[in-house]
Amino acid sequence: MEIKITGWGYKNIRFLNTLEVNLLKENDKLPCITLVMMKNGTGKTTTKDLMRAVISGNASEWTVADVREFRDPNSKEQYGEFYVNIRFNQIKYRYTLTLDYENGTVEYKTTSVELGGMNDGHILPPNMQHILNSKGFVERFIFDGEQAKITLSNTSSEAEQAILYLYQIDKLYNLINRIEGLVQKKQTEFESSAATIQIVRSLQTKADNLETIMSNLKEDHNRLKESIADLVERRKYE
Numbered sequence: 001m002e003i004k005i006t007g008w009g010y011k012n013i014r015f016l017n018t019l020e021v022n023l024l025k026e027n028d029k030l031p032c033i034t035l036v037m038m039k040n041g042t043g044k045t046t047t048k049d050l051m052r053a054v055i056s057g058n059a060s061e062w063t064v065a066d067v068r069e070f071r072d073p074n075s076k077e078q079y080g081e082f083y084v085n086i087r088f089n090q091i092k093y094r095y096t097l098t099l100d101y102e103n104g105t106v107e108y109k110t111t112s113v114e115l116g117g118m119n120d121g122h123i124l125p126p127n128m129q130h131i132l133n134s135k136g137f138v139e140r141f142i143f144d145g146e147q148a149k150i151t152l153s154n155t156s157s158e159a160e161q162a163i164l165y166l167y168q169i170d171k172l173y174n175l176i177n178r179i180e181g182l183v184q185k186k187q188t189e190f191e192s193s194a195a196t197i198q199i200v201r202s203l204q205t206k207a208d209n210l211e212t213i214m215s216n217l218k219e220d221h222n223r224l225k226e227s228i229a230d231l232v233e234r235r236k237y238e
Contacts, residue, residue, distance in 0.1 A: 003128075003141070004030055004087040008051065011081040013099075014072050016043050046070065048142060050082045054095045056138040057108065057122035064104025071101040078102045088125050095122065183207045 009020040023034055038044045050070070053059035070080055080099040085092065094111040110123040187203050 002087070002089050005051075006030060006085045006087055006092075008047075008084045009082070010050075012072065012075060012077040013050070013070050013080045013082055014043065014046055016046065017072065050097065051084055051142045052138050054082060054084045054097045054108075055086070055142065057124075059097055059106045060108070060122075062106060067099050067104045067106060068101055070099055088128060091125070093125075179210055180207065183210070 006024050007020065007022040009018075010016045011018050023030055025031070036044070036047070053062075070082075071077070078101055080101060081096060082099075083094055083096040085094050087093075091114055092112060093114075096109045096111070098107045098109070100106070107120075108122040109118055109120060111118045112123075114125075115123060183203050183206055187200060187207075
């Protein structure tokens with residue numbers, strides 16, 4: 001699954017007021033790399049925090065004070081709004097977060113042709129559930145310069161953690177461990193109840209297959225770690 005942010009917009013958000021950012025070129029293509037550079041105090045952290053909240057859906061956990069932090073102190077507007085346009089492969093979604101400054105509450109809306117237009121709530125495609133609402137994934141998918149510095153540091157384990165979360169290897173490890181535990185449990189149950197040799201062999205074959213998968217994942221993991229280490233080393237001489 002390919003995840004691409006194609007643009008975002010603000011309305012009555014701090015001093016950014018009303019602004020739209022469109023990353024799409026005339027041919028509806030996205031650039032390979034997009035760098036957002038802003039002076040200190042002009043909205044980088046605000047943008048990062050709002051993007052994370054819109055994509056993950058965690059703004060529903062904000063306090064009244066958290067919501068009101070996004071209001072321009074010189075504004076009397078009751079509502080603010082922030083949206084992000086995303087493509088999941090070629091399927092377009094828009095997630096809109098409305099902030100009620102007076103009541104200190106938020107409301108999500110999800111717009112997509114696949115969903116039949118605009119819908120209340122934060123709705124993820126089925127294959128994106130438990131991924132985009134994962135804090136570990138979103139904080140590394142939407143990151144700032146400080147996070148990048150930590151990731152590239154050869155004294156930090158953050159590069160390895162980023163690989164685990166972005167490639168969902170941590171979930172694969174957990175899944176494999178759970179499956180192996182279930183297989184062992186079933187083997188014990190069958191053996192204690194004089195199960196047939198055929199059933200035990202079948203379970204053993206599944207266990208062997210899982211061990212092979214685990215071995216392949218570990219090899220992929222090690223290759224990715226070596227690539228990160230190589231990039232960090234090359235960066236020293238740039």
